[in-house]
Amino acid sequence: MEFFERFAIPHPSPAIYASMVVIGLTVIAIIAGLTYFKKWGYLWREWLTTVDHKRIGLMYLISALLMLFRGGVDAIMMRAQLATPDSKLLDAQHYNEIFTTHGVVMIIFMAMPFIFAFMNYIVPLQIGARDVAFPRLNAISFWLFFMGAMLFNISFVIGGSPDAGWTSYFPLAGNEFSESVGTNYYMIAIQISGLGSLMTGINMITTIMKMRAPGMTMMKMPMFTWSTLVANLIIVTVFPVLTVALAMGTMDRLFATNFFTSSNGGMDMLWANLFWVWGHPEVYILILPAFGIYSEIISTFSSKNLYGYKSMVASMVIISVLSCLVWAHHFFTMGQGAASNSFFSITTMAIAVPTGVKIFNWLFTMWKGKIRFTVPMLYSIGFIPLFTIGGVTGVMLAMSAADYQYHNTMFLVAHFHNTIIPGVVFAMLAGLTYYWPKMFGFMLNERIGKWTFWLLSIGFVLAFFPMYITGLDGQARRMYTYSEATGFGALNMISFVGAGIMAIAFALIVYNVYYSIRYSPRNIGSDPWDARTLEWATNTPVPEYNFAITPQVNSIQPFWDSKKKGHVLFPAKLDKIHMPNNSGMPFILCSIFFVWGFSFVFAIWPLVILSTIGIFACLVLRSFEKDHGRYISIEEIKETEEKTGGAKL
Amino acid sequence: MKLKWAVLAVFFTIVTVLTGCEPLTVFDPKGPQAERQANDILLSIGIMSVVVIVVFAILIYVLVKFRASKQSEDYEPPHMEGNPWVEAICVGIPVIIVAYLSFVSVQSNYIVESAPKGYEEQEPLVVYASSSNWKWHFSYPEENIETVNYLYIPTDRALEFKLYSNGPITSFWVPQLGGQKYAMADMITTLHLAADEPGEFMGRNANFSGKGFAENAFNVTAMSQKDFDDWVKEVKETADPLSEEKYNELLKPGHLGQMTFTGTHLEFAPPPEHDHGSSDSESTEETHEGHSDSHESEENHSDHSNH
Incomplete structure (x- = not known):
């Protein structure tokens, strides 16, 4: 009996039962739909077994958007609860679970796959490659992420969500204070998808180092590729720390070790240190590719080359190094003393310098340009002032003595949303709009897109700027309620209204996709934005081999030069193309990982052992598998090129 | 625009x-x-x-x-590299x-991180502030009294708070007196504060610590040294002594109102040994009672004794 009790939700509410029903119905609807339309084979052949970087990119994109809405619902519930003093909408436990899952979902299961979507889809095109270096590993990365995300998401209907905050500080996250399996989900789901991220890191670095088109030296790489390289270097540097920390946390919870306990020689602050040694660079893993996307967009829509290319690269490298030297600014108040705080205070503020250089370079890219106010450009222009405010409040927070007053308050919450939303989310939406025609062959509607941008920006300002004030007025973060006497009510209500406006903006994105699928013209060619880099030199839709002939690169913007200066992009002769075969192994392997994770969460040891054997069996089978890929013949290439909008030979 | x-x-x-x-x-x-x-x-x-x-x-x-709309159709933006x-x-x-x-x-x-400006010469009033789910216990070792969920302090006197926790990490914060600092279960941290004028201030745990976190707050009242002494005297005359049983009962998770006791829990439930960032004279006072982990604490001491 006790065994089954752990599967029950510890704090059930009608909302959770309702979502159980909805989840159940959705699953049935998907299965029924696939069966009715006879799409099982299509799904398996074209998606579940694919190793094509573009399809994997799209799957990342879809997952990220789904998770955006899941995390968004959490956010709306939080703001609704805090909109009025002494609100009874949610109880403390429910609120704790919601802000925990909001943080985890938004960072690990929304922002990460969103940037991976662009890295996967764009980087091989930008460097003129046929795929990533290890296509099958790429599929494993995606499915590990996906299974991790699914495992995390079922927590709220089976066994209970984690409730110790996305930072999951021990001893609060230990068995003594978090009795439900929620934190097990946290440890294991993030572990599984973290492994995927680590593999992506290795894959992307290898791809960029080894597979660039002839002529593309390091200092001729497009800025998004540079940002991807730097971000992935950070990934392989810091994700192992997370892996180890999560393993230690898992052992504390399941095997009664004492790494992070406050007795028996354990050290609770060790977790906080390890978490932030990963956690702070993590935000730069998110923001650097976002910077890369902004660089591409601002350059394209100013019809001008990127100003200060070298200093852009240098500042990213400096940021990546500094990002690993600032983690203790997340707990200046731990009591480590003035000397240590001073060090981390200075390193943190130092990051403002390279970041400032980037801001000024974007401004000077627009200088003397010919600025077109398209939707992607609007996001990039909105990003600059909003992110600047987020950045300068970061400098304020970096003053460690003053941070004693900001720490754990809504001021901090306002700051990091002020960097992540205009920084990362705006970039993702800008990139989505910018690359949409490359991915799907039609544009998203401009008018709806502009409405979305304005609603999102206004909603953002209303939702988060009041938090700076309530934070300085003493509103701690993560409080599920506050009394009327505190006077926080009015400003929190404004926040709620802002969050509501943002929700409308996100709903408009969905409507825009629907509207554009129905009404957007399809004959837009392969270069609808008058862009400058290689990804726009292929056909749309992009053939599976990307480029019929490997392009020759002469500068940072070879495609622009081919349009304006008569640079010959494709000098070679057409030849047969070697491509990797699809494989079902990644999906099967990662499905076993899902079972492994689930049984680990509930400590069902026989199943853990069985699935571990299954995982290793997959690895062994792969080692003995002979798969040399396949060739696409010249005739087939010619045919495809004709079909996808004229040969680019 | x-x-x-x-x-x-x-x-x-x-x-x-x-x-x-x-x-x-x-x-x-x-x-x-x-x-x-x-x-x-x-x-x-x-x-x-x-x-x-x-x-x-x-x-x-x-x-x-x-902006493009302001420029002629055939304007070609120049190629600009960075200017040193x-x-x-x-x-x-x-x-x-x-x-x-x-x-x-x-x-x-x-x-x-040091005694408040203008109060350097004074002997500070030492208060042990410890949290338990979801309360604050304030022990005044010199006065030999203890309060729960409220704090009386004299004005114009240096205050040295010794913070620790009986559970999750919490953060002791009285924003009008100064910024916060963590209270943890395996070490003591020190927060230096002082009040310049009498008044009532909000104090709370700022670090998320579970279900009862939102209500984990306390009242701070600053008063003249004379009023403070009178209050201590009154407490000693009227309050019940704090027994070990009573204290263990107080530690149980939940919320309590304000309470006052004579005696402190420090005798029978001593704070963690590892003292983090206290003034030098006192850190030697904190005894190592020959526990097996004293080696570790000593090592940590030398790590931090230099600030």
Whole structure:
């Protein structure tokens, strides 16, 4: 009996039962739909077994958007609860679970796959490659992420969500204070998808180092590729720390070790240190590719080359190094003393310098340009002032003595949303709009897109700027309620209204996709934005081999030069193309990982052992598998090129 | 364009509100530490406002001047590489700003981590503040009394709070007296505060610690030394003694009102041994009672004894 009790939700509410029903119905609807339309084979052949970087990119994109809405619902519930003093909408436990899952979902299961979507889809095109270096590993990365995300998401209907905050500080996250399996989900789901991220890191670095088109030296790489390289270097540097920390946390919870306990020689602050040694660079893993996307967009829509290319690269490298030297600014108040705080205070503020250089370079890219106010450009222009405010409040927070007053308050919450939303989310939406025609062959509607941008920006300002004030007025973060006497009510209500406006903006994105699928013209060619880099030199839709002939690169913007200066992009002769075969192994392997994770969460040891054997069996089978890929013949290439909008030979 | 003005307007509204007529808690300091922090915050807001205004100004100028609709159809933007002078300015000015703020920041670090300004000569009043789910216990070892969920302090006297937790990490925060500091189960941290004037202040745990976190707050009352002495005397005459049983009952998870006892729990439930950042004379007083982990604590001591 006790065994089954752990599967029950510890704090059930009608909302959770309702979502159980909805989840159940959705699953049935998907299965029924696939069966009715006879799409099982299509799904398996074209998606579940694919190793094509573009399809994997799209799957990342879809997952990220789904998770955006899941995390968004959490956010709306939080703001609704805090909109009025002494609100009874949610109880403390429910609120704790919601802000925990909001943080985890938004960072690990929304922002990460969103940037991976662009890295996967764009980087091989930008460097003129046929795929990533290890296509099958790429599929494993995606499915590990996906299974991790699914495992995390079922927590709220089976066994209970984690409730110790996305930072999951021990001893609060230990068995003594978090009795439900929620934190097990946290440890294991993030572990599984973290492994995927680590593999992506290795894959992307290898791809960029080894597979660039002839002529593309390091200092001729497009800025998004540079940002991807730097971000992935950070990934392989810091994700192992997370892996180890999560393993230690898992052992504390399941095997009664004492790494992070406050007795028996354990050290609770060790977790906080390890978490932030990963956690702070993590935000730069998110923001650097976002910077890369902004660089591409601002350059394209100013019809001008990127100003200060070298200093852009240098500042990213400096940021990546500094990002690993600032983690203790997340707990200046731990009591480590003035000397240590001073060090981390200075390193943190130092990051403002390279970041400032980037801001000024974007401004000077627009200088003397010919600025077109398209939707992607609007996001990039909105990003600059909003992110600047987020950045300068970061400098304020970096003053460690003053941070004693900001720490754990809504001021901090306002700051990091002020960097992540205009920084990362705006970039993702800008990139989505910018690359949409490359991915799907039609544009998203401009008018709806502009409405979305304005609603999102206004909603953002209303939702988060009041938090700076309530934070300085003493509103701690993560409080599920506050009394009327505190006077926080009015400003929190404004926040709620802002969050509501943002929700409308996100709903408009969905409507825009629907509207554009129905009404957007399809004959837009392969270069609808008058862009400058290689990804726009292929056909749309992009053939599976990307480029019929490997392009020759002469500068940072070879495609622009081919349009304006008569640079010959494709000098070679057409030849047969070697491509990797699809494989079902990644999906099967990662499905076993899902079972492994689930049984680990509930400590069902026989199943853990069985699935571990299954995982290793997959690895062994792969080692003995002979798969040399396949060739696409010249005739087939010619045919495809004709079909996808004229040969680019 | 509208957005820029809207953002600008909102920003100035914020700055006005922050410095305006009805001060926010953090900008209404009642002690030297909080005052230093409030000054740092205002200083950084001031400098950062200039940065923001410069960025906004350049952005607005660029957007107005170089928009495509204002230019002729056949205008070809020039190819521009980075200019060393421009880049030197873009690096140089932020470096100067950051250097200045770093200087202030380091200075403030040492100020808030030592006895409050103007009170250096005094013998501080030592209060052990420990949290348990979801309460605060305040032990006054010199006075030999203990309170739960409220704190009485004398004005014009250095206060040295010894913080630790009987559970999750919490953070002791009385914003009008000064910034917060963590309370943890395996070590003691020290927070130096002082109150310049009498009054009632909000105090709370600022670090999320589970279900009862939102209500994990306490009242702080600052009064003259004489009133404080009278209060101590009254407590000693009227309050019940704190027994070990009673204390263990208090530790159970939940919320309690305000309570007052004679005696402290420090005798029968001693705080953690590892003292983090206390003034030197006292750290030797903290005894190592020959536990097996004393080696580890000693090592940590030497790590931190140099500040």
